[in-house]
Amino acid sequence: xxxxxxxxxxxxxxxxxxxxxxxxxxxxxxxxxxxxxxxxxxxxxxxxxxxxxxxxxxxxxxxxxxxxxxxxxxxxxxxxxxxxxxxxxxxxxxxxxxxxxxxxxxxxxxxxxxxxxxxxxxxxxxxxxxxxxxxxxxxxxxxxxxxxxxxxxxxxxxxxxxxxxxxxxxxxxxxxxxxxxxxxxxxxxxxxxxxxxxxxxxxxxxxxxxxxxxxxxxxxxxxxxxxxxxxxxxxxxxxxxxxxxxxxxxxxxxxxxxxxxxxxxxxxxxxxxxxxxxxxxxxxxxxxxxxxxxxxxxxxxxxxxxxxxxxxxxxxxxxxxxxxxxxxxxxxxxxxxxxxxxxxxxxxxxxxxxxxxxxxxxxxxxxxxxxxxxxxxxxxxxxxxxxxxxxxxxxxxxxxxxxxxxxxxxxxxxxxxxxxxxxxxxxxxx
Amino acid sequence: xxxxxxxxxxxxxxxxxxxxxxxxxxxxxxxxxxxxxxxxxxxxxxxxxxxxxxxxxxxxxxxxxxxxxxxxxxxxxxxxxxxxxxxxxxxxxxxxxxxxxxxxxxxxxxxxxxxxxxxxxxxxxxxxxxxxxxxxxxxxxxxxxxxxxxxxxxxxxxxxxxxxxxxxxxxxxxxxxxxxxxxxxxxxxxxxxxxxxxxxxxxxxxxxxxxxxxxxxxxxxxxxxxxxxxxxxxxxxxxxxxxxxxxxxxxxxxxxxxxxxxxxxxxxxxxxxxxxxxxxxxxxxxxxxxxxxxxxxxxxxxxxxxxxxxxxxxxxxxxxxxxxxxxxxxxxxxxxxxxxxxxxxxxxxxxxxxxxxxxxxxxxxxxxxxxxxxxxxxxxxxxxxxxxxxxxxxxxxxxxxxxxxxxxxxxxxxxxxxxxxxxxxxxxxxxxxxxxxxxxxxxxxxxxxxxxxxxxxxxxxxxxxxxxxxxxxxxxxxxxxxxxxxxxxxxxxxxxxxxxxxxxxxxxxxxxxxxxxxxxxxxxxxxxxxxxxxxxxxx
Numbered sequence: 018x019x020x021x022x023x024x025x026x027x028x029x030x031x032x033x034x035x036x037x038x039x040x041x042x043x044x045x046x047x048x049x050x051x052x053x054x055x056x057x058x059x060x061x062x063x064x065x066x067x068x069x070x071x072x073x074x075x076x077x078x079x080x081x082x083x084x085x086x087x088x089x090x091x092x093x094x095x096x097x098x099x100x101x102x103x104x105x106x107x108x109x110x111x112x113x114x115x116x117x118x119x120x121x122x123x124x125x126x127x128x129x130x131x132x133x134x135x136x137x138x139x140x141x142x143x144x145x146x147x148x149x150x151x152x153x154x155x156x157x158x159x160x161x162x163x164x165x166x167x168x169x170x171x172x173x174x175x176x177x178x179x180x181x182x183x184x185x186x187x188x189x190x191x192x193x194x195x196x197x198x199x200x201x202x203x204x205x206x207x208x209x210x211x212x213x214x215x216x217x218x219x220x221x222x223x224x225x226x227x228x229x230x231x232x233x234x235x236x237x238x239x240x241x242x243x244x245x246x247x248x249x250x251x252x253x254x255x256x257x258x259x260x261x262x263x264x265x266x267x268x269x270x271x272x273x274x275x276x277x278x279x280x281x282x283x284x285x286x287x288x289x290x291x292x293x294x295x296x297x298x299x300x301x302x303x304x305x306x307x308x309x310x311x312x313x314x315x316x317x318x319x320x321x322x323x324x325x326x327x328x329x330x331x332x333x334x335x336x337x338x339x340x341x342x343x344x345x346x347x348x349x350x351x352x353x354x355x356x357x358x359x360x361x362x363x364x365x366x367x368x369x370x371x372x373x374x375x376x377x378x379x380x381x382x383x384x385x386x387x388x389x390x391x392x393x394x395x396x397x398x399x400x401x402x403x404x405x406x407x408x409x410x411x412x413x414x415x416x417x418x419x420x421x422x423x424x425x426x427x428x429x430x431x432x433x434x435x436x437x438x439x440x441x442x443x444x445x446x447x
Numbered sequence: 448x449x450x451x452x453x454x455x456x457x458x459x460x461x462x463x464x465x466x467x468x469x470x471x472x473x474x475x476x477x478x479x480x481x482x483x484x485x486x487x488x489x490x491x492x493x494x495x496x497x498x499x500x501x502x503x504x505x506x507x508x509x510x511x512x513x514x515x516x517x518x519x520x521x522x523x524x525x526x527x528x529x530x531x532x533x534x535x536x537x538x539x540x541x542x543x544x545x546x547x548x549x550x551x552x553x554x555x556x557x558x559x560x561x562x563x564x565x566x567x568x569x570x571x572x573x574x575x576x577x578x579x580x581x582x583x584x585x586x587x588x589x590x591x592x593x594x595x596x597x598x599x600x601x602x603x604x605x606x607x608x609x610x611x612x613x614x615x616x617x618x619x620x621x622x623x624x625x626x627x628x629x630x631x632x633x634x635x636x637x638x639x640x641x642x643x644x645x646x647x648x649x650x651x652x653x654x655x656x657x658x659x660x661x662x663x664x665x666x667x668x669x670x671x672x673x674x675x676x677x678x679x680x681x682x683x684x685x686x687x688x689x690x691x692x693x694x695x696x697x698x699x700x701x702x703x704x705x706x707x708x709x710x711x712x713x714x715x716x717x718x719x720x721x722x723x724x725x726x727x728x729x730x731x732x733x734x735x736x737x738x739x740x741x742x743x744x745x746x747x748x749x750x751x752x753x754x755x756x757x758x759x760x761x762x763x764x765x766x767x768x769x770x771x772x773x774x775x776x777x778x779x780x781x782x783x784x785x786x787x788x789x790x791x792x793x794x795x796x797x798x799x800x801x802x803x804x805x806x807x808x809x810x811x812x813x814x815x816x817x818x819x820x821x822x823x824x825x826x827x828x829x830x831x832x833x834x835x836x837x838x839x840x841x842x843x844x845x846x847x848x849x850x851x852x853x854x855x856x857x858x859x860x861x862x863x864x865x866x867x868x869x870x871x872x873x874x875x876x877x878x879x880x881x882x883x884x885x886x887x888x889x890x891x892x893x894x895x896x897x898x899x900x901x902x903x904x905x906x907x908x909x910x911x912x913x914x915x916x917x918x919x920x921x922x923x924x925x926x927x928x929x930x931x932x933x934x935x936x937x938x939x940x941x942x943x944x945x946x947x948x949x950x951x952x953x954x955x956x957x958x959x960x961x962x963x964x965x966x967x968x969x970x971x972x973x974x975x976x977x978x979x980x981x982x983x984x985x986x
Contacts, residue, residue, distance in 0.1 A: 055809075056800075056801060056804065056809075058910050058913075060804060060809035060909070061809050061810055061811060061908060061909075061910075064808075064809050064810075178570070178571075189955050217953070217954075218953065218954070218955055219954040219955065220954060220955050220958060222910070222914045223954060224904060224905040224914060225702075225706050225709070225904075225945075227702040227705065227706070227832075227835070227946070228698075228699065228702050228946055228949050228950055229949075229954065231698055231702070232950060234658075235691075235695075237658065238656075238657075238658030238661055238662060239658075239661075239662060239665055240658075240661065240662025240663060240664075240665040240666050241662070252811070252905075252906045252908065252910065252914075255811065255905060255906045256904055256905045256906070259816070259834075259904065260832075262821065263821060263822065263823065263832040263833070263834055263835075264823065264830075264832055265822065265823055265830075268570050268573070269570050269571075269573055269574035269577065270658070272570055281810070284810065284811075284813065285810060285811030285812060285813050285906065285907075285908065286811075286813055287813050287814070287815040287816065288539075289539070290821070292521065292522060292573070293569075293570045293573055303565075305564070310561065313561075323542050324542060389567075389569060389570065391522040391565075392521055392522050392523070392539045393522070393539045393540065393560075394539075397522065397565060397567045398567075399494070399567065399569045
């Protein structure tokens with residue numbers, strides 16, 4: 018544990034050096050902004066992503082950099098503070114004049130920086146699965162849209178496990194609320210009745226799950242196979258799973274499929290009581306693939322800790338970063354407008370054996386994997402989609418968004434929210 | 448009666464191993480080959496093929512079957528390309544693991560996990576294995592295993608098992624298991640084609656609250672072709688629902704008590720520092736966090752089952768020392784200036800959080816729950832989770848000890864004297880500076896102890912303290928500053944109120960409602976439930 022002190026110090030030093038280097042020769046490098054919280058509540062998830070970007074930059078520099086220049090990281094700490102995200106984004110784009118930014122985790126932080134990126138015409142790579150209903154010209158969404166995670170997971174539960182009763186449990190904020198709205202509409206379209214759907218929201222960091230788990234238990238004892246679809250976020254998951262284990266609900270009774278629980282989150286839990294619960298992602302560390310093995314090895318060497326795990330948002334950054342490199346090479350420039358136009362159509366192999374492609378709506382094609390938690394904190398893939406699923410920015414199951422598409426490649430549309438019925442783009446930029 | 452999720456497989460597996468130990472050794476070589484063949488198939492099989500193979504395995508007479516099936520269910524069965532055979536991993540470590548050959552049990556040294564290929568089980572397969580292993584325990588000497596065997600039958604009632612259950616019912620000495628057996632047989636009858644069999648079966652199943660029994664009964668009540676059967680099922684269900692309702696109330700009460708005891712634990716240290724000394728200590732939550740991290744550290748050195756009893760005094764000591772350091776280093780310069788104290792301690796809380804982030808990393812630490820604190824226990828008809836029960840008991844113990852310390856010791860006397868009238872106490876020869884430091888240390892130490900309890904319920908991470916600080920202040924203010932009993936009553940009533948509201952209004956609204964109530968209450972009685980009277984109240 019004490020080993021991490023020198024590491025942190027060395028990061029601080031590295032940060033200081035980069036700032037120093039920035040001032041010295043600004044024109045000789047291509048600057049990559051890293052906008053992830055290193056303190057506050059979200060530090061738990063976002064610090065890893067900062068390290069991932071630094072590793073990718075390091076790797077690219079070893080290969081000789083980009084366009085003959087070295088890459089240089091500019092790391093800032095928005096401290097899990099949403100307005101601060103916007104300020105730091107402005108600082109990165111205006112003061113540091115970075116060419117691209119990798120960052121954000123929560124949807125609210127993305128919404129907070131969005132106007133800044135559009136105003137200053139920057140490029141943001143957003144690596145986390147999210148609720149959709151958005152497509153900005155300046156943002157590339159390398160995480161999953163709802164149709165690349167939630168909908169296939171529900172399909173799996175319904176068709177392969179024969180689930181008839183559904184608990185939609187989530188933390189009370191925009192991602193779970195929107196996802197659950199989409200799922201509810203989807204389930205009803207599939208003929209599930211109102212009485213067979215239970216929706217429950219809890220505050221951030223909720224820690225006393227006794228009565229909710231007891232309710233789920235009761236709801237699940239009505240003679241129909243029941244599952245929990247969980248959009249519970251971050252820290253609240255540990256006490257939730259602990260309570261499930263304590264009340265004796267095993268995955269064979271009521272399976273829980275989670276959209277926000279990955280390898281990183283599990284490394285903070287004793288996973289033995291959770292064996293068999295599910296998660297839906299586009300990447301699992303356990304997937305056997307040459308590219309994945311190499312990535313894990315690289316990560317372990319970089320972070321100097323063999324116990325550290327890799328997860329889905331890390332893969333998203335890996336794909337996003339390499340796509341950006343390819344786009345810059347294709348455009349032969351880091352000029353945002355040229356890079357944004359070059360991005361669409363770029364392909365790069367993902368870590369699970371497929372090829373990710375950047376679509377005109379700034380989302381990726383991704384495989385959807387369903388994994389079961391194992392006692393060692395890893396997931397075993399029990400199901401995967403046949404091919405790759407193209408990300409859909411605007412859900413087909415919500416009344417307000419089913420006619421809307423995003424297309425930044427077609428010059429006739431060139432818009433993030435084009436209504437195919439009225440043939441109009443609503444005034445917003447995204 | 449204790450039942451643990453992973454325990455079920457483990458115990459029955461052990462019994463099976465004992466049973467199969469008596470298999471003659473001479474036929475083993477031939478058996479080994481057969482087993483190898485099945486395991487080789489298992490590697491490539493789809494999940495439905497695996498299910499058939501598991502049944503084949505169960506029917507094979509080989510001493511390693513139980514170990515193999517347990518390993519498959521636990522995700523510890525692997526295929527090793529190098530030696531071309533199935534192996535069992537003996538540890539859940541993520542990287543290097545010791546392995547043994549699946550068929551012979553021969554130790555094969557330690558390997559890197561990524562060189563092995565896991566033979567994957569899914570939920571359905573795991574349930575099947577669990578049931579198959581459990582059902583073999585029906586004639587075991589251990590009542591717990593017999594119960595597990597009947598419960599396994601309830602989960603997937605098959606007509607083939609009926610004769611064995613009937614035979615067991617004749618000789619079963621345990622009354623509870625007898626009842627369960629009868630219910631299991633009635634459950635089979637419920638699926639009979641004969642309505643005259645179904646109706647009494649439905650009647651017999653009334654009052655059983657288990658999902659495995661209530662579920663089929665609900666179906667029959669709604670869908671059965673025969674009217675008398677439907678009526679019987681409905682009457683039986685009415686009985687079940689009544690029981691469920693009563694149980695529900697009892698359960699809510701227990702949930703409230705347990706939430707209350709967590710609130711009390713979190714607040715009681717604050718009741719000493721804020722209540723007795725009048726220091727607004729915003730770093731109180733971080734002292735709990737320190738206690739929780741101490742627990743984690745203890746678990747790195749000691750076996751999980753022994754770690755908690757050691758962690759409690761250790762956490763007290765560590766948190767108390769940090770508390771005393773805070774008092775001597777910062778707070779003593781700020782007595783009588785509540786605003787500055789508030790800001791200073793808030794700063795300290797941020798420093799402590801970031802320090803933990805730098806030393807232990809921002810990731811949460813995994814604190815394991817000891818065996819004696821996991822699972823559920825039956826209190827009469829009510830199933831209660833053990834960890835919550837232990838924490839309720841722990842809360843009572845901490846409260847009693849603190850109360851005794853304040854009422855019956857010399858330090859307690861001095862603390863109360865200084866709190867009531869500092870000048871007078873000093874005139875009587877009490878060294879008030881020392882008393883201040885010790886009192887703050889005591890309050891901080893208790894926060895550390897609360898951290899040990901919290902480590903069993905929630906995340907051990909840098910944010911642990913923040914989640915509880917508001918609740919702690921709420922409890923102390925509601926209870927009346929400077930009154931331990933007030934803290935107790937306030938914690939319990941807030942806990943119960945929260946849990947009563949929660950099913951009706953949802954967790955988010957319940958919290959808001961409690962907060963609104965508190966604000967209104969403080970308007971009416973600014974000094975809380977049990978205000979201090981006399982001169983101390985004026986200070």
